Amino acid sequence: MYVNTHTYYSLRYGTLSPDRLLSLAAQAGVEVLAVTDINNTSAAIKVMREAKNYNLQVVPGIDFRNGVKQLFVAIPENNEGFEEINSYLTPFLQNKTHVEGGVVEIPPKAPNFKHVKVIYPYQKGGSYDLAPHEYIGIEPKDLDYIRIKKVNLEKGVILQTVTFQNKKDFNAHRLLRAIDKNTLLSKLPKSEQGEFYHRLLPLERLLALYEDYPAVIANTKRVLQSAVTFDFSENATPQNQQCYGSSHEEDEALLLRLCEEGMTYRYDEVTPEIEQRLLKEVDTIKKMGFISYFLINWDIVKYARSQGYYYVGRGSGANSLVAYLLRITDVDPIELDLYFERFINLYRLNPPDFDIDFSWRDRDDMTRYIFERFKNVALVATFNTFQYRSMIRELGKVFGMPKMEIDKLISGTLQPWEYTELSDLVMKYSRYIHGFPSHLSIHASGIIIAEKSINYFSPTFMPPKGYPTVQFDMHLAEDVKLFKFDILSQRGLGKIKDALTIIKANGEEQAEIDIHDMRHLKQDERIKKMLREADAIGCFYVESPAMRMLLRKLEVEDYLGLVAASSVIRPGVAQSGMMQTYIQRTRKPEKRKEAHPVLLNLMPETFGVMVYQEDVIKVAYHFAGLSLGEADKMRRGMSGKYRSRDEFEAVKQKFFHNCIHEKGHSKELTAEVWRQTESFAGYAFAKGHSASYAVESYQSLYLKAYYPLAYMVATINNYGGFYRTELYVHEAKMHGGIIHTPCVNKSTYETCLEGKNIYLGFHLLHSFDLKTAARIEQERNLNGGFTSFNDFLDRVSISLEQITILIRINAFRFTGVDKRTLLWEAHFKLQKSSNKIPETALRDLFRIERPEYQIPELENSWQEDAFDQMELLSFSLYSPFQLIDEEHEERQFIPACELSNYVDQIVWVRGYLIHRKRTSTKGGDEMFFGTFLDENGAWLDTVHFPKIARAFPFRGPGVYEVKGKIVEDFGCYTVEAELMEKSKVMEDPRYTEVRDEEKEKKVVTRNRRIDYWA
Template structure:
């Protein structure tokens, strides 16, 4: 029987249009006994490698293609109402040359021709036609449009042009069968007539957008989500047509009048033979010194590094250096180490703070070459966890940089290797369970509250283990119950299940950067970051662009805020104390640092802050960097249960014991407690006889919680313990049970050592250079008013005053103000003021630096420009307190128009040539005469600060109510959140409210209440709201009683009573 081959299919990489997931599509093709299948997503090649791999795995020939958009004129022309017109064309790669041309065409479409859609033109097609087969396209193709217009002469001209471009043997008339869709019948008849008249072969396609007929509603919903409409308004395909993945039998029935069109699908598939080489590592072209190999250069680099670190006479270091170099050499990885070492050399020479995380810190070669600053011998970090003779995967250094300077390292890579050889890696956002439910509810015309109510019943997933709707049904009885009894909820959930996991958008990976030895377009299609017209990203994601796919060198350049904080803090110390600090050489036995941690003063620290971690640190009273590393590793779901015993053993309250005598060899520093993922690996090797080859499979099974692999490894481990260590089955099972908490959550030891190091560095700076460090933290957190409030509270506890902005002492960011008589202070920066642009801040500071401080209001006005200092910015300066030195806020605000008039008069004087910009020629303006008025009330003053700075600075409204709150027996919010399930009473100010209408038509409110310690969401149900609706206005000070609840994964107070103390509304 003739096989029908799908040559025009859209996977879910046809963003928010295709619904078919690649694995499902390929499996269905196999189920239907199709020997080949094509992929032709809209204008991009996002899913090509996944598709190719899935086809090969399932014994199906992959036919790689793209449905491209042809510009109406040139791809470079982008004139409104003219160039938004475009045509569809289906292109398929015959061979590797065709695949390469698809990459180049797709890249050009995005980088050169993008205008509403990624477009190419016929000029490009002529240049890149080799190895391609063209199908004339759907009715939206150029041929289809000519037919629809009734211009058959134009239709024939279109055909001849494409035959000339691709060659007559490589051009087919694409025909479909969707009789319910407007114009299809006429289009189909015309194609058959043209085929017979011009002797051009027809080829049948389905233009599949989903897999099964019952997916049609889900697909329509997906399109409604894309177009921000609901399915009642969506006219996709005129609401008609079937676009599922048809079988050969269906195709033969649909095209029974033209069976040759079905036969031609198989003939085309036979002609398409793309063979990709995947999994072969491709390193950047690193410039070697004349006459030297990469191996020799790495040997020299590490030898010099050993001398520089004073380790060149240590026989243990030399032995391990030689061993690691041999493994690296045999695997041809020396170029990779040189590339990474060079990038980090640039960063450090540029004083960009950096660290490396992950198992790479277990490499002595990395330490000696300057890649890491963690000595793996000192911390007993195994090289083999990173790289060993048996491990097939390539080494992968994860590099962290100060987030405000990360781009500098990327730009360096572009300069060194060529801008066309470096790009950030694209990534795909998918529809997750909760989001899919909300989207489906909206797209099917349901009220927001309906989707939100169902979505909130879905438990939150965890990192690496996203929650699915099916799994949520198993975990949450109420969700299952609502599914079974509520038809509306069932419809939403059924559609959402089909949509979850579907690609929603493309964006930039947070860290991934790829470097190639030749222009990237030789390997991977690229495009612009959707949020930038200059930043280029790959269309293949981190998995398909790297070792699992085409093999390019993938590097992680992650921006870390805490490194920027350290860098800024060190700079501030130099600026204000004239003290140089080398953060990599600070002592790791500083008593002041450990004393601070033992007291739980962790706000603003890396990895060590937060209520739970702080509690454990206070109990632990750490004394060494090893304690810090252990806490970083243990404070994770699962291993967290070992913290109490770790603390007890460290403090001598519990005896140090080992589950087997051999365990002391690798668990001595952790008091016999399993802390790191490496501890599990050494347990398996020492007790069960694994080696570095087999233990890698054990690691993956435990780390990824793969049930089948776990069962297999469980059996191997238990039997191995019996034969290798003489343990009983019961003893082996007891040890295996110790691994359970680490499934999916274990930190490797090298990673903990790297993060522990940075955590300690932040603690050291806070303990020894408090004002500078906290100033750096405030600058880094600018924009997050909630976090700023927490940091200011910590500053107040530490005795560091935080002052409002001041026109004479504020700079752009938070600033340390030296004070000879009392403690140093921190001053708000000008950029923290809402409605004050960067241009105003720059002008104010530049003028102040050039001429000197502003002496009074007249001087400030005299030296300002109206085009910079407008009404909005001047009002912001007054209200936030930046001009307090020149007069009371309300008086200045009352005289605002008078002040602005003076600014404009001064501007006219400058323009007339009577004076210059800085007022050093010509007469000064007469003194300002301000009309007196009453001072601003304290509450209004505080509200101005909240409006413009995001928080109360000079005071807090609650300070006036502390005694009354105390009499009400309220619990501080920071303490209340630890009482899940308990009834508590809190007092605070309402900062935000959201009213909704329930299904029964009654209003309820979600409100945010904050006190001096924290904030919490308060849920006010209709019966409570109706008793006292006036209490729930923003800025009201209330006392609320209710039960703490975390059903949705976020703590809330379910309010049952409220009392109003005051209202600032």
């Protein structure tokens, strides 16, 4: 009998989670209720799916409001009615015009819906001209007035709004409203709040209030007679676009033809094994109804190739031969013996995952193409939630607390005697509101292409990205069998594409480079050498400290080894303890005997260790005797999505039952296999997914092996990868690059390469304007290089602030004039005007000779250059070791190349901090792994256990001196820190005048000793 209930998806208004609302309704004796969030249907699919667990029927609807002012409640009679209200709401959500308060303007009168019941709130003395499908909502507070005035309730319905359940909910509601209105709680208008009596009453009590009005009760029952349904069963028909072309027969013919063409492209010889695999896949794809899904993905990558866009297809779909032949992926499942059942089987009802990565520069055009090419397209949403720490700040502001006190609350440094009633309230309600949805955002990559109208499932809103977006996330989309297409972006592909362009422009290319020729790349000796030495800085997925160390421990030197390493590095494998087991069994063959015979037989390539996601299916199917459908359910459940669902718990129980009672495994072995499987399954890659990553890694390694400078420039222009730009500049130096700071005569907006000279781009300069950079480049291209400082000022319109940046970074070094002199000149020549230079066509006519000023002779030191570079680029081209203020002459620092001579000994090392990784012990204590470069540019790795990490914490970027024990593990050397000090940096010479002679001598010594950094 409730026609207007809210969950907390009535954003910044409601307080009840969907599950809590359903639970309260069941406890109150309710059998049917309408969930009608304010201008939102995010909860609709979830409550409809979960209602059966509470013996409830749920009708999805919408409470249409402008701000908090209720206009009408819409209750659909069927799915067509649900589509109607979604279609009506959509233009208002997408409309850029807003009324005061940021709420879309919705007319007070509902349109003439065909399959929707409309309820208007009762207004005293109001007159109503109601259509047959329209009603008046009567709240309990209206009943006394109605009795006195004897109002006709022939079209009345019970309108007991439900927004909260108790005083705490109501308080949280008021706080949410204050946050939404960005006001103090004390100044929140009552008109911006709900009413405290908007609670869910026991059904008997609610009906008793209206017992004198049987027509109202009957109308309410009539309004709630809805047939909105979605098929949540496992055998439900997918709701994606059913046909790529005009018919299923046409689609099948096209798929077969494309596969035949792909055979010619992919294989020199088509073996019977390939033919049998293809027939099996096509037959299964056809039976599952996924032909259009494959063809749509084929269409997307076909367009990408037509535009010259680089892409990588990955995900479980990379296990598919059909995907390989359609060029969705570059992974050969025959070569890698990829497990077909992980990709698709008759028991797996979802289509395979295709994650297609594009360059971050190309992804927007790919999204545009998809929206223009197909009908019924939308992005998938995500729910951004209130987080505990951010809520402390928000609620602190709502209560008017001082910023200092809020900061102390967040950091946990507020002393016990400083706590007040307000700070207690802030903490209490921050915990309570934590996890509530705050606003809708867009999924990082998900796009749905539906057979029916998108509004059949949801209204759509228009985020800044500019494409319609549904009001539910990917999990709810899958519940109604809408499977997303993942279009992602990554900088690694941009690096590959840009590197090839730079190679060609720089004249390095000897012949056409086919970066997709994996058969050739897999045999390349330089790549094998780089893998053995873990020389992978800048290369996709293999450059992190942990990955480089793993490559060395596993002695990886080929494609298959890299595929395994790409999955072994995932958190789950390490958490299960199987990473170390895999390393041991790889390096020590005698350890392979420790594997259980069944597991060794299932996974001989990885010595009985579960490394890939499909290993979960193998173990469940062969080791535990589950069906393929149950095995896939187990795999999906371990991802965390279904962990709480009853069906996953049933699979877990059957796993143990089968292993012990049918397969004869011991309880201990069964529990251990389950533990390993459970701990890693949610994080492991499918083998095809790992293989796809390895393809891109190989392409990156090839470019770095043969064209290191071009590749590092491309890396810098794509804003790096795992590390800061500084390291990639350093890596370019190590490969013979001559690095120059930005120059007005050489540099472009992006970093550029001329021979071995690398000119850093204007894009790296903090606070430097893009338009100014474009003017410099345009003027230089039109009229040649600049001949003097005055020539530059005459030809480029620039502000004093912008030219100061150029001078400080030494962009006018071609003039031979020192920076201090140029700064004085700039101030004299630009301080009295905005320097609005006439356009090029009129320049000669208006050109005025600039006066020359007599400026005393000034000097500029390299130390000043170094500090200017750090301020403007965030790094210096000088060695960080040159900037150390003091030396510890009593300490003998061991270089990284000699650590193998000091195993189990205590030594001092010194390095420039590149990266630190925070992690936790099993006991929850914080510890760190450090990655440094020593004075020769070689890598140093350190480990800082909790006690040392607390006593000697990292203190930001800089040079550190570390004392510790050298430990060796499969050829990798690590310093177990016992003491760590950060070296003091010399004083900034731009703010100090005095330099004693002794310091100068030390600087000269350091210049000679570490000249490699220059």
